[in-house]
Amino acid sequence: MTTILVIEDEKAIHRNLLKLLNAEGFETLSADNGKIGVKLAQTKQPDLIICDILMPGLDGYGVLHILQQDSSTATIPFIFLTAKTKQADMRQGMTLGADDYVTKPFTRAQILSAIAARLQKVKLRQQQSIINPNLPNRRLLQKRFNQLEKPGNQGKLQIFLLSLEIEQLNQLNNTLGLAIGDQLLQAVVERLHRQLGQQDAIAQIGSDHFIILLSRSYHKPESIQIVETLLKAFDLPFQVDSHKIFLSAYIGIAILGRDGRDLDTLIRHASVAREEAKQPGNRRYQFYIASIGAKSQEAFELEIQMRQALERQEFQLYYQPKVNLLTGQIEGAEALVRWNHPQRGIISPVEFIPLAEKTGLIVPLGEWVLRQACHQARVWQDQGIYPLRIAVNLSPRQFNQSNLTNFVVDILHETGLNPHYLELELTESTLVQNPESAIATLQTFKALGIRISIDDFGTGYSALSQLKKFPFDVLKIDRSFVCQLTEDSRDEAITTAILQMARSLKLKVVAEGVETLSQLNFLKGHQCDEIQGYWFSPPLSAEAFADLLSTGKKFPLLSS
Structure with missing residues (x-):
């Protein structure tokens, strides 16, 4: 029954x-x-x-x-x-x-x-x-685990369980359709099998989540070699139908006995370690340790609070001015989300945005940001303030939603904002996951009159030959280059090269994170178009931003 x-x-x-x-x-x-x-x-x-x-x-x-x-x-x-x-x-x-x-x-x-x-x-x-018995199944995993965990099977060596996540797999299923998604999944499984032994057990326990149980005992260095081989297998793209698809993989590792005696505990701990591997600056694989588990519990509690925050309207938008370096005039603003937590006060986006991205909450949060920013831009226009272009960041999850273009059009229609006054900012890592699809989406936005900006330029690893295919209007120099601009000759050289390249491609350039007069003078001297940063203004509430505009504040254009 x-x-x-x-x-x-x-x-x-x-x-x-x-x-x-x-x-x-x-x-x-x-x-x-x-x-x-x-x-x-x-x-x-x-x-x-x-x-x-x-x-x-x-x-x-x-x-x-x-x-x-x-x-x-x-x-x-x-x-x-x-x-x-x-x-x-x-x-x-x-x-x-x-x-x-x-x-x-x-x-x-x-x-x-x-x-x-x-x-x-x-x-x-x-x-x-x-x-299709070649597809992974959890029953095989449990059966193999029951054999391996029997006393005496391990000896002095260790049994390793791997939790592997392929970040874009679920998104691509939604974007490309189930038929292509099934072919991609089969290609992934076949590539995994080629890197493993015949007796190694694999199970797919989520749309983009696999568990791998190595079939025999290893010393730790040997297990690391296997993990690195698996990750290296994803360096090459997958060719499915007419699509060339790049995927990113992360692995968490748990050890039988040390990290748990039953399969579910090992999977849970390996998955916690995998989430740690996804954090910026970490290796793409991590072994489980107890302190990671404690941090995972804190993140889970914050996630529950974040879901409630959406309903309780605890999020706020702040706006940081973008200033034209030729005229000194404020020409636009970037919309930045802040979380006003009832107990903790303002929580940094550095803390909650990665969690929102990981859990999928970034989709409803991003939609709220886009709607609110467009609405505010139209309110300012109705108040008699000269029209400003409002810039909104799109996360990878948002960008890969199959109905994104319709959703953006609906918001513009709902708020009454002319598409000319909307700018969408995307990182290069978002775009190179599926370049053909990304180009088509961006061209649709361009046809509507929406401006397209590539954010955090220079921090990714994409070939310029690939990036030049995208229909960008604006290139943003990442703050990591600007903050040491007049103190580090390498940052000066990189920034100068970016500015020269942008001019040759007829792109506008915005430098973010400008905090000193020397940085401003360098950028102005090298013909940067716009800047944003604390030297002119921090991010402001909608009311404070309107007050700033009413004062007619302009940039001091001369060096001093």
Whole structure:
């Protein structure tokens, strides 16, 4: 009999839903809050989960995130049940891994149709796994683990479990479609198998998450060599149909015995280490240590608070002026998000943006930023302030959403902002993941009149021959070069070369992070077009920015 877990805090809806499901012959499990729901899902392993979003304590998004991180529950079909009907809310749930979304009030036919569709998809997946036995499966992983963990099998060597994530795999499925996505997945699996032994077990426990159990014991240096070989295998692109696709891989490593005795614990700890590997400045692989686990718990608590912050409107936009170096006039502003936490005060974007990117919260947060920035730009125009171009950053997850162009057009229409006054900033790492698709998207934006900027230029590793294909209007010099501009001859040489290259490509140049008069004079002397930074103004609230504009403040154009 099919078992369905219902997680719902509204008693009337909960009671009626259980009655409906029981009448249809389903076995039901019941939870009236997120924490109980997670425990039931992990212990009872239902065939499908229906979960409300807005619940006290652990909300539906938090429930889904926990279950997605647990290999035993990651593949259970998950249907959100909620009164929230905004597209951004639906996209957030889907980004996190939800299978469907049913809005309240719902009819009997609607809920049963959603359930039937999810169960049918599971059946097709099971059939496919039988048809194609080369695809990873968790049953093989568990069987192999049971053999390896028996006493006496390890000797003086160690058994290693690897948690491997391929960052763009899920995004590309959404962007390129399931057919191309399946081919890409097969290509990934085949490449992994070529780097491993025949008895090494692999399981796919998420859309972009694999677990690898090495089939025999190794010394630690040997395991590192295997890990580095796996990562090196992703240096070359995957050719699927007419697409040349670049993927990035990260690996976390847990050791049997030292980091856990059961498979689920090892997977959880290896996955925590993998998240540490994704942090800037770290190697692309990390071994698990207990201190990483403590830091992971802190990040999880912050993630729950961030989900609530979106609903409680704790985020604010600040605006940093962009100033023309020829006229001294403020020509635009970059919209920068800040989190005003009720207990901790202002939380730095350095802390919460990477977490939002990792969890998928960057999608609804980014959509809020874009809508709010466009609305504010139009408000200033309606107040009689001369039109300014507003710049908004697009994250990799946002940019790879299949309906991005329609969404941007909808926001422009909704806010009444002329596309000419919107600038979208993207990093080069965002664009080179799938260059052909990126170019097509950018050309659509250009045709609308939206200006395109490449942000943090010079910090990536892309070939200029590749970047020149993109239809940019603006190039932003990263602050890491500007901060030591007059103190480090290498930064001067790099900045000078970027400015010369930009002029030859007929691109405008903006230098960010300008904090001293000497930096300003260098950039002005080398014909930089615009600057932004604390030397002129820090990021300001919308009200303070309007006050700044009303004063008519201009840049002092002469050196002193």
